[in-house]
Amino acid sequence: MAAEVIYGDQLAQSLREAMKEEVTALKEEGLQPRLVVVLIGDDPASRSYVSGKQKAADFIGIDSELITLPDSTTEEALLSLISKLNQDQSVNGILVQLPLPKQINEQAIIEAIDPSKDVDGFHPISIGRMLTGQETFLPCTPFGIITMLKSKEIDLEGKHAVIVGRSNIVGKPVGQLLLNEHATVTYTHSRTKDMQALTKKADVLVVAVGRAGMITQEYVKPGAVVIDVGVNRTEAGTLTGDVDFESVREVASYITPVPKGVGPMTITMLMKNTIKACVNQNKK
Numbered sequence: 001m002a003a004e005v006i007y008g009d010q011l012a013q014s015l016r017e018a019m020k021e022e023v024t025a026l027k028e029e030g031l032q033p034r035l036v037v038v039l040i041g042d043d044p045a046s047r048s049y050v051s052g053k054q055k056a057a058d059f060i061g062i063d064s065e066l067i068t069l070p071d072s073t074t075e076e077a078l079l080s081l082i083s084k085l086n087q088d089q090s091v092n093g094i095l096v097q098l099p100l101p102k103q104i105n106e107q108a109i110i111e112a113i114d115p116s117k118d119v120d121g122f123h124p125i126s127i128g129r130m131l132t133g134q135e136t137f138l139p140c141t142p143f144g145i146i147t148m149l150k151s152k153e154i155d156l157e158g159k160h161a162v163i164v165g166r167s168n169i170v171g172k173p174v175g176q177l178l179l180n181e182h183a184t185v186t187y188t189h190s191r192t193k194d195m196q197a198l199t200k201k202a203d204v205l206v207v208a209v210g211r212a213g214m215i216t217q218e219y220v221k222p223g224a225v226v227i228d229v230g231v232n233r234t235e236a237g238t239l240t241g242d243v244d245f246e247s248v249r250e251v252a253s254y255i256t257p258v259p260k261g262v263g264p265m266t267i268t269m270l271m272k273n274t275i276k277a278c279v280n281q282n283k284k
């Protein structure tokens with residue numbers, strides 16, 4: 001039996017419709033959620049992601065501003081921009097698109113963002129709160145993945161979740177969120193010995209490494225739930241995942257496609273975090 005495909009774009013659309021209503025109500029109270037995205041340099045992949053965010057924000061009624069700076073921007077200049085945005089009461093959320101050019105220390109930038117505006121959920125305070133299961137901004141991709149699993153009522157308690165990839169923005173946090181959902185979590189990465197023996201045991205397999213098609217059917221246990229976070233550009237310019245979709249869908253129970261899977265959910269969770277930031281900042 002072939003897997004059921006979890007279409008992130010469809011779920012994203014229904015969540016965006018609900019958020020649009022929520023924002024309409026906030027506007028009636030005089031609140032206008034506002035996100036500022038800072039993009040340094042002119043990477044085409046970043047551009048496409050940024051335009052997806054703009055579209056989602058427009059649809060929902062979130063005010064979204066893009067600040068584009070040249071590749072040569074200094075760390076000092078970026079820190080001073082962040083300080084200005086931190087102080088600007090009309091700005092609810094700040095997102096600095098990663099990766100940054102090499103003259104800028106990424107961690108210093110992440111830590112400069114006011115945690116109350118950290119809609120990416122990358123600040124150490126946000127991460128610490130997530131680890132300890134407290135209310136916080138969850139990082140958008142892991143948050144989107146958990147939301148997709150919940151939308152299909154996939155039970156995670158006691159299940160073996162195997163993560164392929166240990167990045168700070170996807171692999172590590174998605175493992176922690178799955179742990180919070182009572183899964184048993186194994187992290188695998190480029191130094192893992194006999195990765196296939198581990199992925200073959202996964203009830204839930206989350207792949208976020210950035211290697212097109214690396215997860216073939218041989219890596220997957222029959223009936224597993226397979227989440228593909230890969231965003232790989234092919235030579236033809238199309239997007240493809242880390243999972244060999246056609247072969248894996250034959251054995252999995254659920255599978256997410258690329259495109260139209262996790263990507264649109266990432267953007268949607270960013271919008272959710274922006275609304276939350278606006279509401280929290282205006283609570284008295």
Ligand SMILES: Nc1nc(=O)c2c([nH]1)NC[C@@H]1CN(c3ccc(C(=O)N[C@@H](CCC(=O)O)C(=O)O)cc3)C=[N+]21
Nearest residue numbers: 048049052096097098120231239259260261263264266
């Ligand atoms: N501070 C920061 N936060 C991020 O969340 C962040 C980042 N930097 N840097 C880059 C990565 C990448 N990322 C994507 C999100 C959505 C799609 C997405 O919506 N993709 C569409 C297709 C888009 C297309 O075809 O170009 C899809 O999968 O269907 C892709 C990639 C967020 N990232």
